[in-house]
Every structure is written in structure tokens, then in C-alpha cells.
Amino acid sequence: MTSPVTARDRAKAERSDAILHAAARLFAARGYSGVSLEDIGAAVGVSGPAVYRHFAGKQALLGAVLVKVSQDLISGGRRVAAESPTADQRMRALIGFHVDFALGNAEVIQVQDRDVAFLSEADRAEVRRLQRAYIELWMAALSPLQAPEGGADQDELRLRVQACFGLINSTPHSTRAAARRHSATETVLIAMADAALRATI
Numbered sequence: 001m002t003s004p005v006t007a008r009d010r011a012k013a014e015r016s017d018a019i020l021h022a023a024a025r026l027f028a029a030r031g032y033s034g035v036s037l038e039d040i041g042a043a044v045g046v047s048g049p050a051v052y053r054h055f056a057g058k059q060a061l062l063g064a065v066l067v068k069v070s071q072d073l074i075s076g077g078r079r080v081a082a083e084s085p086t087a088d089q090r091m092r093a094l095i096g097f098h099v100d101f102a103l104g105n106a107e108v109i110q111v112q113d114r115d116v117a118f119l120s121e122a123d124r125a126e127v128r129r130l131q132r133a134y135i136e137l138w139m140a141a142l143s144p145l146q147a148p149e150g151g152a153d154q155d156e157l158r159l160r161v162q163a164c165f166g167l168i169n170s171t172p173h174s175t176r177a178a179a180r181r182h183s184a185t186e187t188v189l190i191a192m193a194d195a196a197l198r199a200t201i
Helices: 007-030 037-043 049-053 058-082 087-104 106-118 121-146 154-169 183-198
Strands: none
Touching: 007 037, 007 058, 007 106, 037 049, 037 058, 058 087, 058 106, 058 121, 087 106, 087 121, 087 154, 087 183, 121 154, 121 183, 154 183
16 A cells, blocks of 8 residues: 655655756756756755755766656657557657757756766666667657658668757757747747658658
8 A cells, every 4th residue: 555645755856856957957057067966955945965865966966867858758759659640640749749848958958968978877878778769769650651661761760860859959059048938949940850850862
């Protein structure tokens, strides 16, 4: 029988989430090496040592940030793919999901691009495993659009998907925060991503 969630449990979970968000924001702004546990604790109103009640250290905190973003991508991607009845709708749903995710999580994408080398071996392996699963989800959605009769070239599918990710994930570096909240930015990115995936050779 599952134990009831107490107010203390909820408060601890909320504090952990606040620490994760603060860490992502600070890592994005200063880089992993430029941030201390004291900086992260101060951002949420606790001492640096108090952060250890939630995470084993700065490297574990980076791991939690990047593993979570990979988990969120694969779970969200699987959900929108499962809700789409046709191959075309599935591809468009995945594009829309990823664009929305990238625009709403620009700081985490910056951390992923720059600081993944600082992960522990175990966290790096888990991030890579989840990333492979996410790429394969997109490849499976794109395959029937590229070769309806079957037998799509897997290397080309992977190239198209990863190039599309590069296009979408470049937005934290190429747009201002205000522009990322503008609906026109989302519209342009979706159209460009769709065109890149389906480009004829």
C-alpha cells in the first residue's frame, strides 16, 4: 500500500524543482564551471550546504537537469505520436511538440549544448540512451513519408532528423527571449522544420 503524500513531501518536491530550475538558469547564464552550489542555493533562498539535502552535489544536479529534459522529450514525443492517427499528422505533431519545447526550455537547451561533457559517466550514458530513443521515434514517424512502400534509408532518416533538431534547437542562440514568446517565431520554425524533413533530393 502506497504511503500518503504529506505536506512535508510536497514541500521537499517543490524545493527540489526550484533548485533544478535555478541550476538550469544559472548554468545557461554562466556555464557549469562558473556556478557554485552556493550560487544555486542563494537563488532559491537556502544555503549552499542545504542543497545537499536534495542533490549529492553540483555534478548530480547537472545530471538531474539534463536527464529530466531527455525524459520529458521522449515521454512527450511518445504521447503526441500515439495520439496522431496518420503518418503526416504524427510528423506534424512531433514537430509542433519539439518547437514548443525548445521555445519554452531555451535555458536547458543551452546547458545541453555546452555542458554535457561535465556529466558523470552514468548520467551521460542515460542522456545518450534517451536521445537515441527520441531520434528513433522521429525516424519511425518520418520513414513512411520518405518511402511509403517501405525500406527507407536509415542513415538518411537519421541525418534529416538530427539536422531538423539542429535547426529547432538553435533558437536559444539565435533569438531573444521576447521573440521566442511570439507566435510568429513558432510558425516560422514549424514550417522550416517540416520543409527540412521532407526536402526532396
